[in-house]
Amino acid sequence: MINQVTKDKIANLMLIYDGLLRLQKDALSEISLAEIPEMVYNSNAIENSTLTLEDTEDILLRDKITKDRDIREVYEAKNLAKVTVELLQHPDGQLSYESILAMHKVLLTHIQENVAGRFRMGKEWVRIGVHVGANPDFVHSLMSELIAKYRSDDASYFLDKIAFFHAEFETIHPFVDGNGRIGRVLINQQLMLAGYPPIIIQNKSKLTDYYPLFDEYRRSQKYDGFTDLFALLLIESLHKRITLLTKPKVITVSLWAKENNVPGNSAANRAARQTIPAFRQNEKWMIAADYKLEIED
Numbered sequence: 001m002i003n004q005v006t007k008d009k010i011a012n013l014m015l016i017y018d019g020l021l022r023l024q025k026d027a028l029s030e031i032s033l034a035e036i037p038e039m040v041y042n043s044n045a046i047e048n049s050t051l052t053l054e055d056t057e058d059i060l061l062r063d064k065i066t067k068d069r070d071i072r073e074v075y076e077a078k079n080l081a082k083v084t085v086e087l088l089q090h091p092d093g094q095l096s097y098e099s100i101l102a103m104h105k106v107l108l109t110h111i112q113e114n115v116a117g118r119f120r121m122g123k124e125w126v127r128i129g130v131h132v133g134a135n136p137d138f139v140h141s142l143m144s145e146l147i148a149k150y151r152s153d154d155a156s157y158f159l160d161k162i163a164f165f166h167a168e169f170e171t172i173h174p175f176v177d178g179n180g181r182i183g184r185v186l187i188n189q190q191l192m193l194a195g196y197p198p199i200i201i202q203n204k205s206k207l208t209d210y211y212p213l214f215d216e217y218r219r220s221q222k223y224d225g226f227t228d229l230f231a232l233l234l235i236e237s238l239h240k241r242i243t244l245l246t247k248p249k250v251i252t253v254s255l256w257a258k259e260n261n262v263p264g265n266s267a268a269n270r271a272a273r274q275t276i277p278a279f280r281q282n283e284k285w286m287i288a289a290d291y292k293l294e295i296e297d
Helices: 004-023 025-034 036-046 053-061 071-089 097-107 136-152 158-172 179-193 206-220 224-246 253-259 264-273
Strands: 250-252 279-281 284-288
Touching (some): 004 025, 004 224, 025 036, 025 071, 025 224, 036 179, 053 071, 071 097, 097 136, 158 179, 158 206, 158 224, 206 224, 250 253, 253 264, 253 284
Antiparallel strands (some): 250 284
């Protein structure tokens, strides 16, 4: 599990974020809404969608679709965006059996209507690599138990709760299709219900920082890797919002490194480890132009 230093860092950033939330709630909402194409692109790309970020922006922002694009992937982008917009605009909706099914129904509209909005049943087995999802006969009860456990757990650190839920949700794999995308939406629902901003799990690092965590959980029932990942992404999300609302200008980390005589690879590593207040935007690491490297960094 994450150490107290990381917990304190999140708590300190949240003090700043909460202050901004009281004064600039609308601006923070706009930042999250502006992230939708990146959220949608990354989540779909994790599931092997061929749409690029530019394609996703064209579909969602400009209603522009190139003729060679798979219509299923177009609906995947549009539907996931609808689910995400609804979540961002109504972040206080409770996590429930019904809300998860409602999200899934929207997600698979015009894609697989016959399985949209319901859990697996009958002979609907699923396999993910070498992992076989839960027996369809028990999916309903397993999901009810998981939701109840999450909602009744008042003792665990909030990221540990979310990490366990995500690991177990994806292990059960309750749907015929759309499990990963719904699972990642639920992470953000849980974060926002707890008062935190949403995060973006990055497609580029899925093979090193995301997929292996499921293998570890299924081998050992350890989910602390997810806690670590979500903590890092949450710190990044907080850095982004605080920077955009308090600093006059942001530049790429590579340019910042050059202007501050910091080796490029060192700056990139610091950004990835969040030891500097950098954040990703349009697949580039950004930072406040006036940020000065401190000794403890």
